[in-house]
Amino acid sequence: MSFDFVVVSELLKYCISGIVATLGFVLVCNINFKRMPTALIGTALTIAFWYFALGLTSNDFFSNLVAAMAATAYAEIMARVTKTPTTVYLVPEIISLVPGGKLYYTMASLMASDTEGFRKNGYDTLAIALGIAVGIVIISTLFSIITAQKKHFTAIK
Amino acid sequence: MTDLSSQIRYSADVMLGAALDMAAELMECGAEIQRTEDTVERICRAYGASRVDVYVTTSLIVATVGMPDGYHKTQTRRIYYSQSNLSRIEELNSLSREICENIPEPVEFEKMLRQSKKTENPRRKIIMRYVGSLLLAAGFTVFFEGSAMDALAAAVVGLCIPTLNLFKYKHTNAMAHTVMCSLVAGVLSVLAIAVGFGDHADKVMIGTIMLLIPGVDIGNSLRDLFFGDIVSGSMRLIKALLTATAIAVGYSIAILLGGLLNVI
Numbered sequence: 001m002s003f004d005f006v007v008v009s010e011l012l013k014y015c016i017s018g019i020v021a022t023l024g025f026v027l028v029c030n031i032n033f034k035r036m037p038t039a040l041i042g043t044a045l046t047i048a049f050w051y052f053a054l055g056l057t058s059n060d061f062f063s064n065l066v067a068a069m070a071a072t073a074y075a076e077i078m079a080r081v082t083k084t085p086t087t088v089y090l091v092p093e094i095i096s097l098v099p100g101g102k103l104y105y106t107m108a109s110l111m112a113s114d115t116e117g118f119r120k121n122g123y124d125t126l127a128i129a130l131g132i133a134v135g136i137v138i139i140s141t142l143f144s145i146i147t148a149q150k151k152h153f154t155a156i157k
Numbered sequence: 158m159t160d161l162s163s164q165i166r167y168s169a170d171v172m173l174g175a176a177l178d179m180a181a182e183l184m185e186c187g188a189e190i191q192r193t194e195d196t197v198e199r200i201c202r203a204y205g206a207s208r209v210d211v212y213v214t215t216s217l218i219v220a221t222v223g224m225p226d227g228y229h230k231t232q233t234r235r236i237y238y239s240q241s242n243l244s245r246i247e248e249l250n251s252l253s254r255e256i257c258e259n260i261p262e263p264v265e266f267e268k269m270l271r272q273s274k275k276t277e278n279p280r281r282k283i284i285m286r287y288v289g290s291l292l293l294a295a296g297f298t299v300f301f302e303g304s305a306m307d308a309l310a311a312a313v314v315g316l317c318i319p320t321l322n323l324f325k326y327k328h329t330n331a332m333a334h335t336v337m338c339s340l341v342a343g344v345l346s347v348l349a350i351a352v353g354f355g356d357h358a359d360k361v362m363i364g365t366i367m368l369l370i371p372g373v374d375i376g377n378s379l380r381d382l383f384f385g386d387i388v389s390g391s392m393r394l395i396k397a398l399l400t401a402t403a404i405a406v407g408y409s410i411a412i413l414l415g416g417l418l419n420v421i
Contacts, residue, residue, distance in 0.1 A: 014300060021296025021367070027289025028319075029373070030282055032244040085192055085250055088243045091373050098375075100367045101301040104359060107405050108421070111412045129375075136376065137383045144384060 011051050018047045018096040026092050038078050039092040046071040046093045061127040064097055068135025071097075076143045086140070094136070099128040166228050169204070171263035173222050173232050175270055176200040180211075180218050181234040182274075183249055187241035187373045190214070190386040196253045203257040214389045215239070215396075237327055241373040248273060286319040290368055297367040303360030310355030311364030314345045318368045335403035339369055343411025350420040358420045362408060369404050371397040 022043040026036060050067035057063060075089035102125040109117030176197050183193045193213045201209040201222045208223030218234040252273055256266055294315030295308040303311070321338050342365040350358040374397040382390030415421035 017296045017299035019296070021293050021300055024289040024291065024293030024296055025372070026243070027285045028293060028368075029241045029243045029289075030245065030285060032247050035243075035247070083251075083254075085188065085246050087187070087189060087192075087373075087377065088247055091241070091243070091376050094376050095367075095370075095372045096300065098367070098370055098372055100297060100370055101363050103370075103401070103405075104363045104366055104408070107409055108359065108412055111409050111416075133379050136379050140380055141383055 007055070011048065014051055015044050015047050019043055022092050022096055025095050029091065031088065031092070035082070035084060035088055038082065039089050042071060042074045042078065042089055042093045043096055045074055047096055050097060060124055061131040064128045064131030065135045067097055068094065068132045069139050072136050072139035076140065090136070094132060097128070097132050099125045102128065162226065162228075165224070165226070166230075168263045169206075169222065169224050169228060170230055171267060172204045173201065173220065173230055175263060175267040177218055177220055177232050177234045178267075179249055179253060179270055180213060180220075181236055183246060184213065184215065184218070184236050185239050186243075186245045186249070187239050187377065188246050188249075189377055189384075190381050190389045191384050192246075192250075193218070196250070199257050200253060203260055204263070213386075215392045238331070245277070283319070283323070286322070287316060290315045290319045294364040294368055298360050298364030301360060301363045303364060304356045307355045307357055307360040308364065310346070310349045311361045313354075314342060314349055314361060315365050315368050317341050317345055318365070332399060332403045335369060335400050336407045339366070339404045339407025340410055341407075342366075342368070343408040344414060347411050347415040347418060347420055350415075351418045358415050362411065366404060366408065369400070371400040374400070 019040050022040060023036075026039055031039065046067050049070040050063050053063035053066040054060075071093035072090060075086050075093060078084075078089050079086040102121050106118060106121040106125055109115075109121055179200070180193045180197045183196065190213050194211050197211045197213075197218075197220055198209045201211075201220075205225065206222045207225045208229075209220070210222075211218070211220040216236050218236070219231070220233075221229060221231040223229045252269065256269070261269065291312045295312040298308040298311040299305075318338055321334070321341060325334055343362055346355075346361040346365055347358055349355050349361060355361050374393050378390050378393035378397060380390075381393060384390075412421060
């Protein structure tokens with residue numbers, strides 16, 4: 001993979017459309033306007049991680065795992081910095097990874113009795129969903145361990 | 158029973174009631190289990206409870222609070238529906254911090270909770286929902302490789318979802334509602350392509366599917382599961398999977414129609 005015009009323009013397309021979509025999503029979820037810039041920067045970060053991981057490995061599971069890990073770490077840190085629940089940042093960042101397209105093609109191939117397409121798209125959907133799930137879980141359990149330690153030691157003091 | 162101790166008991170009852178109202182609202186707005194349990198426990202402890210047992214699931218909250226004089230009180234709340242509202246979670250979170258710091262009279266606490274709910278502007282919320290749906294559908298259509306015309310079509314078709322959501326009440330069957338939403342959105346996408354508005358039926362449909370995907374439920378269910386709230390986590394996960402199935406049912410009828418009209 002090289003940093004040529006195609007890569008940059010494609011990344012820009014994903015980032016901008018992803019940010020517009022996430023902006024719509026957070027409006028639907030009635031986010032506090034003060035949190036919006038931070039959430040949207042997180043979205044761009046998540047999409048960038050996803051794009052480069054996909055370019056390097058062309059593996060759906062791995063690229064979504066990396067992107068979800070980056071998103072969760074960003075959300076957990078920002079939640080602590082701004083004293084906000086983590087969900088406020090995590091949900092907008094994960095939404096752009098959700099395999100809506102693959103889910104649709106799985107369904108469409110089911111309707112068209114296309115076994116091969118169903119198998120392939122169904123597998124991809126599962127791999128992406130699993131990648132996101134594992135990514136979120138790894139980082140958020142890590143943060144919960146740190147929080148528990150902190151609570152324990154402040155209680156001792 | 159002396160007058161004084163009955164008054165203490167009364168204020169403990171009011172305090173627990175208000176704390177549980179807050180917890181129920183948190184769950185309705187899509188908060189995690191851990192946060193909700195934590196909020197109730199913190200508030201009760203701040204008011205001097207010596208024992209707090211609180212159990213939160215996605216549909217029921219049970220809490221028993223024990224005061225130092227040996228008085229115990231249990232209350233429950235039933236939760237019927239949830240609709241993600243991130244700013245309300247944040248508001249309730251900061252309100253609970255404020256209450257734990259200042260410890261106002263329980264009646265005052267109840268009043269503060271009621272007042273903070275009143276400041277929400279329902280008309281603004283509906284407008285935001287329309288604008289949001291428009292941007293979301295258009296954005297994801299381009300994100301999933303659709304053309305500019307597809308994005309426009311998805312944005313217009315997507316407006317049917319917030320419109321249908323206006324007719325979603327407390328006791329509306331959520332699954333039936335999702336099937337109806339996805340059926341209407343799918344059929345409208347196919348018809349839009351059939352009359353020449355938009356280029357690819359599949360891209361337009363993907364854009365509108367993203368409006369219905371239970372993103373908040375999926376994210377929360379995983380966090381709940383791995384933080385030890387197995388019951389609520391699996392309830393949320395099953396709810397998300399059922400919603401996905403309902404979406405599939407609605408859209409597959411639209412796909413059949415698309416096949417008949419030769420647009421897919």
